[in-house]
Amino acid sequence: MTLTLFPDGVENPANLAKLDDAARLLGATCSQQIDGRLIAVENTDRAREIYGRRPLRERATLAVGNERRGLSTRTLARANEILVIPTQSRTVRTLNVAAAAAVAGWYVLRGSGPQARARRPDVRRPALLIVGTDHVEVGSTLRSAAAFGFRDVLLDDRGAGWFEGTGATRREAMAAARRHKNPLRVHRATLADLERFDEVLVALESGKTVPLQQSRLARGRRQLVVVGLRADEVHGLAAADIQVASLELAPVQKPPLRLVASITLAEIARQVGRRRRGPAGTQARPPTFAAAVKLRSPEDVLFVDPSRLLSY
């Protein structure tokens, strides 16, 4: 089984570099040649979700498209299968192309269960702490967080300049985060804030720990998921209950935050789930306000049978 990443018309050299990083992390190659089964990642009507698939057992090529136009019609027509990464935001509906390739490749290679259905998914969603040193990586990660349904994110800004960077740095970070339509609230935080949570789960790109898919990531606001932390920093953390989970990616020097974080966020979104739909036609029940004359409770009233009155 081999996986090839096929960037179909990707223009930005930085994105191409990150696609190479994604390929190395996934143990795949990045090529312009299609090898084996062609799997397209595109948001189309006939696309299947990336969740609920079996692990890949054959050679395959994963095609991702241009930053603005998406995949070409030619590639889409040739595709054996089209996959979509389900997002949960009304405004941020797409991921960075390298992040999308990493998420799709991770699920295609490993397979997963289907996305959960829940009556109130937001109650199940954990808090998220992003530890970032690069402004574009932080911006891309915030874009992914918004796309996967997060509304609030904690950010440990270690020189990324999200809060206090120069104008140029902040502009690039905002652009990467699609800030003009990204309603995410970003709160300043440090590792000292870990003590506020009952459970802390640190997601690492590799290492001999529990696989991320076997970790519970839907324990609500009392749980904090940390991404972007180095493995050597985990031992010094002071929190009540720290778990470490691994994405089981190939060990590389300085893996891009956006790739590791996007995969983690996608897995959180899978476990947290989407809102369970009611029967067709049902809507949220609006509040009703009634005016009525309240009667005495039935216990206060003596009902008398007419026959007893006659005998009386």
Added chain:
Amino acid sequence: MARSVRTDPRPIRAARRAKFPVVRARRPARGRHHPASASDVRNALKTFGEEIYYGLVSVELVPAPFERTQLPLGRLIGPGRIVLYDQARPPWRLGFELPADERERLLAAGARSDADGVVSWPGDSLRRFMLGYVLAHELGHHVLQHKRRLRGERGARTNEHESYAEAIATKLRARID
């Protein structure tokens, strides 16, 4: 936030945008009637003014559901939808005395009630009660919900909602008295 037509005060928006709601009556149940007819309701709404009926979609006169513990009078059943229930023809023979607070409320509206639970409505007091107390109260709920631009959730806690609705109803009663 920049000012726009959406941020105008409600009376100004109402003058520009309010549409008169649909008022329709369904046949009352046998032996019952609608104390205030559809035209009475229309006249009352015109008297209350467009600021009150702004956002209101419909007022329907419908048969009342059977409830053991209360006599239903009216209800705001959704965003901008009010129903007024048909009533038994007076006198109402309840068979037992009303709770003190309910009795006082009906007496204030012009009813007469005796110890045997017979509530009579002299003249057109029942019609005035349905318009000045029931319709006006439900309009108060509607105004609060609409003012806060809410459709599926409560604009205030129930007690506060009721107080607000009653405050508006008191003002509206003064307009039709």
